Amino acid sequence: KVSCELFLEDAETSAANFALNAHMQGQSSLPPNISQEELCGGTTIDMLRRAALTLIHLAKHSKNSKLFLNHQHRVLTLAMSRFTHPRIGAMIANLLYHMEGDWTLT
Secondary structure, three states, X not given: OHHHHHHHHHHHHHHHHHHHHHXXXXXXXXXXXXXXXXXXOOXXXXXXXXXXXXXXXXXXXXXXXXXXXXXXXXXXXXXHOOOOXXXXXXXXXXXXXXXXXXXXXX
C-alpha cells in the first residue's frame, strides 16, 4: 500500500517542483509543449490512475482499514494538493470515501 501512495506523492512533488522552477524562471504558466511525463516526474497519468485504483480496491476491504487510517492525513494532503492532476485528485478523494466507509457515527 505504501509504495502506491509514495508513487502518487512523488509525482505530486515532481509537479510542484516543476511549477516552482517555472515560477522562479519568470514563467507565469507552464510551457505549452510540456509532456505528461515531464510534469509527473517521469510517469504518466495512466500509471497514476492505476496506482490510485489499486489503493481504492485495497481500501474497499474492511481488513485493510487500520492500514489506511494510519495514512489518512497523507492521502488527504495529496487529494487537496493543487499540483495533483484533477482526475487523480478525484480518485484519491474517492479513496478517502472508501477509507471511511467502515466508520460509524456515535
